[in-house]
Structure formats: structure tokens, C-alpha cells
Ligand SMILES: NC(=O)c1ccc[n+]([C@@H]2O[C@H](COP(=O)([O-])OP(=O)(O)OC[C@H]3O[C@@H](n4cnc5c(N)ncnc54)[C@H](O)[C@@H]3O)[C@@H](O)[C@H]2O)c1
């Protein structure tokens with residue numbers, strides 16, 4: 001049955017292609033007088049792969065046919081939909097016109113997109129200069145190459161696409177991936193960010209256009225964690241799209257079929273994983289923006305066999321917990337009060353459930369890590385999704401959300417019922433924290449924020465974590481104006497601090513997994529990220545304030561990579577924590593600053609990575625990295641380790657080039 005539907009799907013694609021070819025042939029016949037002989041004579045080229053795509057004389061971009069793609073070793077280096085010349089021109093013109101239209105619509109959109117285009121052109125021309133610019137202006141340009149602008153870029157990617165970046169594996173490449181993966185020109189890849197485009201930020205299914213998010217995340221790996229840009233690979237797995245607009249758009253660059261599902265879908269992802277780990281056995285694969293339905297399943301499927309993690313489930317959880325602990329501290333309460341926090345979460349998708357699970361575990365550990373503690377921690381959460389408050393009375397409750405469904409008796413006592421609205425829940429529960437991962441812009445309405453005024457907390461925390469900006473559950477202006485200055489505010493996308501008009505400033509923290517994911521890469525095949533997160537938290541809670549936990553998570557990856565440690569040991573984590581213990585001051589926390597600024601990212605990374613390498617050597621875990629084998633590593637003193645780390649963090653400097661014949 002699967003094969004049959006597969007054949008049907010393939011044949012519909014083939015038919016479409018055939019139509020395109022017939023149309024193209026018809027077009028060319030009108031100009032036959034000019035092209036007959038020239039059109040059939042092949043042009044001999046002496047290059048293949050990216051060289052051909054980067055050569056303006058020979059490049060045809062998305063118009064390379066499949067046979068040519070195979071012949072020239074560029075299969076997988078372009079989006080899968082073969083475009084005709086006419087379609088290419090139409091796509092280019094539509095993009096040009098769209099820019100003009102936007103310029104009339106208002107100043108903000110064309111401004112950020114224009115900045116993105118300029119940066120992107122630099123990225124294509126000169127990577128060294130690009131990363132130098134990005135790193136030196138990280139606060140200004142992270143919001144352009146990453147959230148929120150990257151969302152807009154993904155939405156408009158078919159128009160913005162110029163020079164290909166990364167690899168595309170499509171449903172039509174089944175059976176070919178193992179060989180296609182060798183079309184990538186780099187022999188070494190340390191980090192892959194892969195998406196299937198099914199839930200890009202809060203923007204839904206953007207199909208093949210989701211490649212933009214993988215590119216943006218890897219830009220941060222390079223800029224923040226010093227990963228070599230020649231060793232990163234953004235990947236898009238195109239299994240179709242369920243976005244009706246894209247399915248109808250003649251200029252869409254991806255497969256115009258509905259998404260594969262079930263076994264067929266898993267087979268494609270399995271084949272991809274096998275292919276990349278065969279070519280690059282030490283690579284780390286970050287899953288990004290997969291719809292919740294698959295995010296959890298794939299995580300379970302691969303986490304014990306491959307070096308992989310899911311950023312939206314695991315990275316987000318770590319970042320949120322760090323922020324929540326910061327909020328406890330900012331309320332002037334002892335850390336041990338965290339398990340007493342009443343937390344309302346709006347959104348029960350991959351991100352919301354990831355946060356809930358991690359927060360519950362953290363509370364349980366603080367309460368003694370017993371089953372009773374785990375059970376009692378459950379009652380600190382109220383989860384509201386698109387259908388309202390989730391209770392045990394709900395039919396077909398999502399299995400991942402089930403542990404957080406409120407017991408009917410409990411909620412009746414609280415004057416609530418199944419499906420109660422967010423405003424009702426906030427009004428009755430009077431939570432300490434209101435956290436949004438709903439992708440529903442404006443969800444924290446005036447009514448909801450008014451209800452939060454009755455919070456039993458002296459300083460309620462509001463975390464509208466959905467991205468991009470327009471999906472934020474509320475703006476800082478709305479929160480500070482309704483609730484006053486005595487709140488903690490942390491959003492997923494960046495907002496400017498708010499002038500409160502009384503000489504005070506309402507601080508806007510950015511609670512985004514960008515602070516965590518570069519640190520989660522590890523060289524250990526059996527390494528489990530979720531347990532790492534909970535472990536870090538439980539370990540550090542005992543010794544250090546929450547902001548240091550947050551910083552620790554962020555910087556462990558580079559040290560792990562450079563030590564070549566097969567595991568991330570407790571000692572390595574503790575070493576990182578000790579190194580970080582001196583950051584964010586009490587004074588800052590009391591001002592409502594619970595996440596650090598990203599401007600000093602690289603300096604902090606250097607120090608912590610050195611501490612992690614040192615600990616790995618002491619524990620005899622370090623197997624070395626590149627030419628520095630374990631024996632050599634062991635000979636290094638502290639200063640030499642710091643130097644080793646510094647020397648191995650990629651820096652945007654021009655090397656001297658010399659020519660040598662092959
Ligand atoms: N800040 C970060 O670091 C970070 C990390 C990951 C995800 N996110 C953001 O979180 C959002 C959700 O991501 P996801 O993967 O969980 O998405 P998802 O689509 O899997 O889940 C969305 C959830 O929100 C619920 N929802 C929808 N409308 C609602 C409403 N009106 N009231 C209450 N709940 C509602 C849905 O029922 C669902 O449970 C996205 O905007 C994403 O960008 C942010």
C-alpha cells in the first residue's frame with residue numbers, strides 16, 4: 001500500500017515535470033530559428049559540484065535538470081523542484097516587486113529584509129568577513145540572521161533564494177541519500193542542523209523554505225561557540241508540505257506534494273541519518289522545528305544511537321528553567337522555593353511539554369527526588385492549549401500532555417473546569433509565572449494580564465516565549481503598563497527595554513534556546529541531552545545561583561568537542577559551573593535581569609571550555625581533538641589548555657593562501 005501510494009505520488013510529480021518540459025519545449029520551438037544548432041551542442045565544463053553553482057557563466061540555479069544534477073554532482077545542493085527559465089524569471093520578478101510593495105507598506109519589514117540581503121550577499125562572497133561583521137555586532141545582527149527576521153526570510157525564501165547553501169534531501173531522493181551525501185564538498189562536518197520545515201518558529205509549515213532556520217542557527221554556532229564554518233551543514237529534508245498556499249504556488253522551490261506520513265516519513269529520516277553518520281561518524285545532529293507530532297517520536301527513536309538532540313524540546317527546556325530559577329531569585333526568595341511556584345503554561349506542543357517535563361523534574365529533585373516529590377510537583381502546573389485548560393476529563397488528550405492534565409476534583413475546588421480559558425485559569429490560580437509557548441500572538445490579552453495582577457507573587461514572571469515577534473503572547477509595553485514595574489519579563493524574540501517614565505527601565509530578557517543549543521553538542525553517542533539538562537540544574541542548584549546554570553549549559557559544548565571526551569561527566573559540568581560562578585550579579589538580578597546579554601559570548605565560552613577540557617583530562621576521558629591526541633593533551637598545563645582552546649575556536653581571520661597543484 002505504501003509502495004502504491006508512493007508510486008502514485010512519484011508519478012504525479014513526474015507528470016508535472018513532463019508538463020513543464022512540454023511547456024518549455026513549446027516555448028523554445030517559437031525561437032527555433034535562432035537556437036536550433038547551438039541549443040543541442042553541449043558546452044564542455046571542467047568543474048563540478050559547488051564550483052559550477054558558484055560560476056556565473058555556467059550556473060543555471062534551480063533550472064538544472066535531474067540528470068544534469070547527477071552528472072555534475074550537485075544533486076542535493078539545490079531545492080528539489082526543477083524550475084523552467086520562465087519560472088526563474090517570474091520568481092525573480094515577483095521578489096523584486098514584493099520589495100517595492102513592502103517599501104510602501106512601512107519602514108520596518110523592508111529594512112530588516114534589506115539588511116538580511118546585504119549580510120547574505122556578504123556570506124556568499126566572503127565568509128570570513130561575514131562572521132567578523134556578525135561577531136563584532138552580534139547584538140545588532142543576531143536578530144537579522146536569526147529570530148525574528150529569519151522567520152520572515154523563511155516565509156519569503158522562494159523569492160530570496162539566490163546561491164544555494166546547505167543540502168536538500170527530498171522524498172524523491174529515497175535510495176540515493178547514501179551517495180548524495182558525498183556531494184557535499186567538506187570531508188569534515190562537526191555540526192548539522194536539520195529541519196523538515198513543518199513548524200518553523202510559530203509560522204507553521206513552510207516546507208522547503210524552512211532551510212533558512214537551519215542556516216540561521218548555524219550562524220550562531222559559528223559566531224557564539226567558535227565552530228568552524230567550513231564544518232557546519234544546514235539541511236532541509238523535503239517530504240512535501242501541507243501548506244496549501246505553497247502547494248498552489250507555481251514558483252515554490254520544494255516538492256509540491258502533501259507531506260509523507262507514518263512509516264514512509266520515518267524511512268526518509270532514517271535514510272538521512274544513516275547517510276550523514278556514515279560519511280561523518282562524529283557529527284552532531286540538531287533537530288530543529290519539526291512539528292510536535294514527530295519531534296518527540298524522532299527524539300526517542302534516535303537519541304540512544306546517534307549523537308543528536310532536539311533543540312525545541314531540550315534546548316528550550318533548559319533555557320526556560322534557567323529563567324524560572326532566575327525569577328525566583330529576583331523575587332527575593334530562596335531557590336528552594338522553586339517547587340512552590342505556581343506555573344501556568346499556555347501551549348502544550350514540543351516546546352511547552354519540554355519545559356513542563358524539565359520543570360517538574362527540577363522541582364522533584366529539589367524536593368528529594370522521590371516518587372512522591374515527582375507526583376507532588378505535578379500539581380504546580382496548569383496547562384492551557386488551544387482547547388483551554390487540560391484536565392483528565394479531556395477526551396483524546398495528547399499522551400505527552402497527559403501527565404499534566406489536572407484532576408477534576410482539584411480544579412473543581414479551584415472553581416475551574418475542563419477547557420477553562422486562560423484568563424479564567426490565571427484569575428483563579430493567581431500564578432507566580434505565566435509562560436507562553438503557544439505561537440499565538442497577543443494571547444496574554446489585557447484581560448489575562450489584568451487577571452495576573454492578583455498573582456500571589458510579589459513579582460510575577462511573564463514569559464511570552466513564542467517566536468517570531470508577532471507571535472509573542474504579549475509585548476513588554478503591554479506587560480509593564482498593565483502590571484507595573486514589579487514584574488520579570490522574558491520573551492523568545494528580542495524586544496527593547498521599556499522606559500517606564502519614572503526614571504526606571506523595564507528590563508526585557510530574551511528567553512531563547514539560542515543561549516543553550518550551541519552548548520549542547522557532545523561527542524558521546526549515548527549521551528542524553530534531557531538528562532544533561534536536569535543534571536546540570538540539580539547539580540548547580542546546590543552550589544550556584546541560577547544565572548550561572550544558564551551560562552554553564554551554554555558553554556559546555558566547545559570544551560566537550562575539543563577534549564574529544566566520549567562522555568560529558570559530572571565533573572566536567574561542575575568545572576564549567578565553577579568557572580561561571582562569578583557571572584550575573586545580585587544587583588542585576590534584582591533589576592530583573594535574568595538572562596545575560598549575548599555581547600560577551602565568546603570570551604565566556606573560552607574560559608569555560610578550558611575548564612571543561614582540563615576536567616576531562618583529569619578524569620581520563622579526553623581522547624583528543626585533531627592533532628592533539630590524549631597523550632599530548634595530558635601534558636598541557638592550565639595556561640596551555642587555555643591556549644589550546646583559544647587556538648581551536650575558529651576566528652574570522654584571513655589565512656595566507658598559497659597555490660599547490662593537485
Ligand atoms: N523561545 C524559545 O526558545 C522557543 C523555543 C522553541 C519554541 N518556541 C516557540 O514556541 C511556539 C510553540 O512551539 P511548539 O513547537 O510547541 O509548537 P506546537 O504547534 O507544537 O504547539 C503549540 C501549542 O500551543 C497551543 N495553542 C494554540 N493556540 C492556543 C491558544 N489560543 N491558547 C493556548 N494554547 C494555544 C496548541 O494547542 C499547542 O499545544 C512557537 O512560536 C515557537 O517559535 C520558542
Ligand SMILES: O=C(O)C[C@H](O)C(=O)O
Pocket residue numbers: 147200201202289311312466467492512513514
Ligand atoms: O528559533 C528560535 O528563535 C527559537 C526556537 O528554536 C523556535 O523554534 O522558536
Ligand SMILES: [Mg+2]
Pocket residue numbers: 201288289311312
Ligand atoms: Mg526552533
